[in-house]
Amino acid sequence: MSVSVQSEDFDLTAEVRRLTAGRVDIGAIVTFTGTVRGEAKGQTITSMTLEHYPGMTESELARVEAEALARWPLQATRIIHRYGELRPGDNIVLVIAASAHRQAAFEAAAFLMDYLKSRAPFWKKETTAAGKGDWVDAREGDDRAVERWGKG
Amino acid sequence: MSVSVQSEDFDLTAEVRRLTAGRVDIGAIVTFTGTVRGEAKGQTITSMTLEHYPGMTESELARVEAEALARWPLQATRIIHRYGELRPGDNIVLVIAASAHRQAAFEAAAFLMDYLKSRAPFWKKETTAAGKGDWVDAREGDDRAVERWGKG
Amino acid sequence: MTINLLYFAWVREKIGKSTETVDLPSSVRTIADLVQWLVARGPEYADAFARPEVVRAAIDRAHVKTSAEIGAAREIAFFPPVTGG
Amino acid sequence: MTINLLYFAWVREKIGKSTETVDLPSSVRTIADLVQWLVARGPEYADAFARPEVVRAAIDRAHVKTSAEIGAAREIAFFPPVTGG
Numbered sequence: 001m002s003v004s005v006q007s008e009d010f011d012l013t014a015e016v017r018r019l020t021a022g023r024v025d026i027g028a029i030v031t032f033t034g035t036v037r038g039e040a041k042g043q044t045i046t047s048m049t050l051e052h053y054p055g056m057t058e059s060e061l062a063r064v065e066a067e068a069l070a071r072w073p074l075q076a077t078r079i080i081h082r083y084g085e086l087r088p089g090d091n092i093v094l095v096i097a098a099s100a101h102r103q104a105a106f107e108a109a110a111f112l113m114d115y116l117k118s119r120a121p122f123w124k125k126e127t128t129a130a131g132k133g134d135w136v137d138a139r140e141g142d143d144r145a146v147e148r149w150g151k152g
Numbered sequence: 153m154s155v156s157v158q159s160e161d162f163d164l165t166a167e168v169r170r171l172t173a174g175r176v177d178i179g180a181i182v183t184f185t186g187t188v189r190g191e192a193k194g195q196t197i198t199s200m201t202l203e204h205y206p207g208m209t210e211s212e213l214a215r216v217e218a219e220a221l222a223r224w225p226l227q228a229t230r231i232i233h234r235y236g237e238l239r240p241g242d243n244i245v246l247v248i249a250a251s252a253h254r255q256a257a258f259e260a261a262a263f264l265m266d267y268l269k270s271r272a273p274f275w276k277k278e279t280t281a282a283g284k285g286d287w288v289d290a291r292e293g294d295d296r297a298v299e300r301w302g303k304g
Numbered sequence: 305m306t307i308n309l310l311y312f313a314w315v316r317e318k319i320g321k322s323t324e325t326v327d328l329p330s331s332v333r334t335i336a337d338l339v340q341w342l343v344a345r346g347p348e349y350a351d352a353f354a355r356p357e358v359v360r361a362a363i364d365r366a367h368v369k370t371s372a373e374i375g376a377a378r379e380i381a382f383f384p385p386v387t388g389g
Numbered sequence: 390m391t392i393n394l395l396y397f398a399w400v401r402e403k404i405g406k407s408t409e410t411v412d413l414p415s416s417v418r419t420i421a422d423l424v425q426w427l428v429a430r431g432p433e434y435a436d437a438f439a440r441p442e443v444v445r446a447a448i449d450r451a452h453v454k455t456s457a458e459i460g461a462a463r464e465i466a467f468f469p470p471v472t473g474g
Contacts, residue, residue: 028187032257037252106265116389119367123388205450
């Protein structure tokens with residue numbers, strides 16, 4: 001029930017604690033963290049720049065989150081997506097889904113990631129060791145991943 | 153590739169950092185945290201005691217972890233299960249699956265939990281506000297959850 | 305009609321600007337019309353929309369298809385398929 | 390044959406001990422035989438194994454079915470279906 005688009009890093013423990021503090025109705029917390037890999041298509045990546053569409057990003061993430069809350073019995077959700085220049089190993093995105101039981105938490109977290117990947121207006125540009133900057137191509141698999149959830 | 157059975161609590165950020173430190177081949181990290189709920193069958197729970205079978209617990213968890221590593225392309229895994237007396241809101245179990253891509257990480261984390269729930273020799277006893285201690289019944293759903301992964 | 309156009313990622317790089325305000329003739333009714341109208345403005349637009357099927361659009365910050373009517377839109381954005389997460 | 394028996398959770402509570410060492414007659418070959426042999430030892434065992442289908446067993450720390458042969462086992466455990474996680 002909370003979405004952030006930020007350049008700063010995030011802390012997993014702190015974010016989970018913020019969602020669960022003082023609550024005893026949560027039994028299962030699933031987190032997904034996406035990180036920058038140091039290689040793409042056999043090339044060494046030195047940095048990754050994330051561009052986004054301010055305003056639309058926040059509203060699309062909120063829409064994705066509302067969709068998950070409508071589909072699963074969730075006690076709490078959280079989405080954080082970073083933008084700007086990142087290095088290999090850096091965090092890019094965090095999704096948290098908390099529920100009474102594990103199946104809803106797992107499914108909702110996977111759903112949030114699939115939807116976010118197909119709808120949130122972010123674009124990645126990778127800079128290789130050779131100094132070349134390339135926009136990352138959308139993966140066909142990401143469209144297929146979203147289809148398994150049916151009509152959104 | 154690491155299993156712990158302990159009475160102490162764990163820290164999500166610290167555990168993830170230990171798995172990923174200095175690595176740039178990880179793109180997706182899924183964590184599952186199981187926590188003690190404050191209610192069961194309409195009764196208020198004041199504490200939960202986790203009994204286990206020392207020796208067998210560690211070997212079953214290692215077996216579950218090896219099975220996940222054989223099935224998915226994982227960069228790292230971690231299982232921590234607590235025992236002893238816990239309070240509502242306390243952490244019980246942590247599972248982490250790290251991979252290059254999110255699908256493997258999500259599936260492996262769900263698999264680890266399903267297998268752990270059906271094979272790791274832990275037993276929960278809940279104490280209610282009325283002072284009554286009851287052993288938690290195994291959920292039929294947990295057996296069905298494990299079946300979807302096919303022969304283990 | 306005056307409207308703000310926004311460009312992102314390689315669409316922005318090819319066009320050479322991230323935003324501009326344009327006066328649209330009344331003949332431009334849909335996103336597809338707008339793409340055609342932009343392409344006629346110069347080679348940088350023709351380059352950005354050379355493969356129109358890989359360019360996505362949003363009207364007032366909501367994803368739309370190229371058949372969408374522009375209507376009373378205040379802000380239209382063009383960008384490649386998203387690659388966040 | 391001398392063997393260590395371990396009991397957990399409500400199996401332990403009903404039998405009233407967590408571990409014991411017993412000398413098994415050679416006629417006790419499987420887990421099912423062992424359950425039958427234990428039940429004959431006293432009402433606390435009969436109570437623990439009143440519904441044998443809900444008691445699980447492990448031989449030398451590995452899950453087994455009640456048809457499993459005891460063989461050269463050193464440690465046999467009885468417990469309810471597990472409820473960890």
